[in-house]
Amino acid sequence: MRKVYNFSPGPAMLPASVLERAREELRGWRSSGVTPMEMSHRGADFIGIAEKAEAALRAALAVPSNYKVLFLAGGATGQFAAAPMNLLRGKTKAAYIETGYWSRKAIDEAKLFADVGVAASSRDGGFATIPPQASWRFDPTAAYLHYTANETIGGVEFHEAPRVDDVPLVVDMSSNLLSRPIDVTQFALIYASTQKNLGLAGLAVVIVREDMIGRPLPGTPSIFDYRRQADERSMVNTPPTYAWYMAGLMLEWLAEQGGVEAIERRNIRKASRLYAAIDASPFYSNFIDPAVRSRMNAPFRLADANRDKSFLAAAADAGLVSLEGHRSVGGMRASIYNAMPEEGVETLISFMLDFEKRWG
Ligand SMILES: Cc1ncc(COP(=O)(O)O)c(C=O)c1O
Structure with a gap:
C-alpha cells in the first residue's frame, strides 16, 4: 500500500x-x-x-x-x-x-x-x-x-x-x-x-x-x-x-512512546520545524500570534490563494492528505497530533519547499 x-x-x-x-x-x-x-x-x-x-x-x-x-x-x-x-x-x-x-x-x-x-x-x-x-x-x-x-x-x-x-x-x-x-x-x-x-x-x-x-x-x-x-x-x-x-x-x-513528557518533546520538535519553514518563506504564512500557535493544528495560507487547489491536489499526489483548512478559515491546515511521526512533518515541509520552487 x-x-x-x-x-x-x-x-x-x-x-x-x-x-x-x-x-x-x-x-x-x-x-x-x-x-x-x-x-x-x-x-x-x-x-x-x-x-x-x-x-x-x-x-x-x-x-x-x-x-x-x-x-x-x-x-x-x-x-x-x-x-x-x-x-x-x-x-x-x-x-x-x-x-x-x-x-x-x-x-x-x-x-x-x-x-x-x-x-x-x-x-x-x-x-x-x-x-x-x-x-x-x-x-x-x-x-x-x-x-x-x-x-x-x-x-x-x-x-x-x-x-x-x-x-x-x-x-x-x-x-x-x-x-x-x-x-x-x-x-x-x-x-x-x-x-x-x-x-x-x-x-x-x-x-x-x-x-x-x-x-x-x-x-x-x-x-x-x-x-x-x-x-x-x-x-x-x-x-x-x-x-x-x-x-x-x-x-x-x-x-x-515514553508517555506525555516524551510525546511533548516530539510535538514541540514537529510544530517548531513546521512553523519555522512557514515563517522562512514569503510563499506561506501563518497568521496566529507566535506565542499561542497550536502544536496540534497549524493553519497556513499561500500568498496566492488561486494556487490552493493545485497545492492540495499535488500534496494528495505526494501522499499528503487532508490538508484543506476549515471552510470558515480557508487556506490549509496541517493537524499533527501525537500519531503524526516526525517523518510526516519533514515530508510535508519538503513538499512545501518543492511546490514553492515550482510556483513561487
Ligand atoms: C476543540 C474541540 N471541541 C469540541 C469538538 C467537538 O467534538 P465532537 O464532534 O466529538 O462532539 C471538537 C471537534 O473537533 C474540537 O476540536
Whole structure:
C-alpha cells in the first residue's frame, strides 16, 4: 500500500502499530475467539479492557484519586451541555473565554442552561491571539470558568492553564489532551472528544473532581449525569465499546512512546520545524500570534490563494492528505497530533519547499 500521511483534524490518523494490533485482535481476542467489537459491555473481557484503559489514562496524566474518570458517548459536543448541567450546582451564571470556533460552540450550548458571561474574547482580532488573563472580567459568583485549550480550527493553543483560584476551572481539551503533561489538580473538569489523540469518534473522556458532582440541574438526562455515570462505571447505557477499546490501545501506545513528557518533546520538535519553514518563506504564512500557535493544528495560507487547489491536489499526489483548512478559515491546515511521526512533518515541509520552487 502507498505510504500516506494523513493531516486530518479528526477523526485523525492512528499509529500503524495500533491499527495492526486492532486488526490482529479482530481475528479473535486472546483465546475466546470473540472480538472486542462483539463483547458484552458487562462481560469480564470488556470490563477488563475498560478498567485497563481507565488505569492507563490515570497513569498517563497522574489523575488523583479524588477525580472520577468517565468514558461517555456524545463526543465533546455532549459535554458542552453536560458541563453546565452538572457544574452549575444551584447557581445560574457561568463564565466562558471565547478564542474561536469551538469555544463559541461551547458558549452557545451552555446558554441553553446558564446565564453565560463572556469573560474575554479575541473575536475583534480575528481569533489570532488569546486575550491576556489580566484583561479577563467575570462575575466571581459564576459557577465555573470555561476555556478551550486548543482551537482545532483556528490553531490557537493555551500553553499554560489559566490560574483562577476563585472559581472552578473547566476545560475542553479535545484536541490537545495527552499531547503534553498537565496538572489535573488545577481543574474541576476536563473533557475531550477522543478522535484526535485517543482513537475513534463518538466518545468523550471526562475527568471530574468528585466534589463537583451530585447536584445536577433538575431534568438532567441520566446519561449526562456525572454522579450516575460515575456510580455505574460509565455504563448507565451501553457505552461505545469499540471506541473505548481503541482509547485503551492508544494509551498503551503512548506509554510505549515514553508517555506525555516524551510525546511533548516530539510535538514541540514537529510544530517548531513546521512553523519555522512557514515563517522562512514569503510563499506561506501563518497568521496566529507566535506565542499561542497550536502544536496540534497549524493553519497556513499561500500568498496566492488561486494556487490552493493545485497545492492540495499535488500534496494528495505526494501522499499528503487532508490538508484543506476549515471552510470558515480557508487556506490549509496541517493537524499533527501525537500519531503524526516526525517523518510526516519533514515530508510535508519538503513538499512545501518543492511546490514553492515550482510556483513561487
Ligand atoms: C476543540 C474541540 N471541541 C469540541 C469538538 C467537538 O467534538 P465532537 O464532534 O466529538 O462532539 C471538537 C471537534 O473537533 C474540537 O476540536
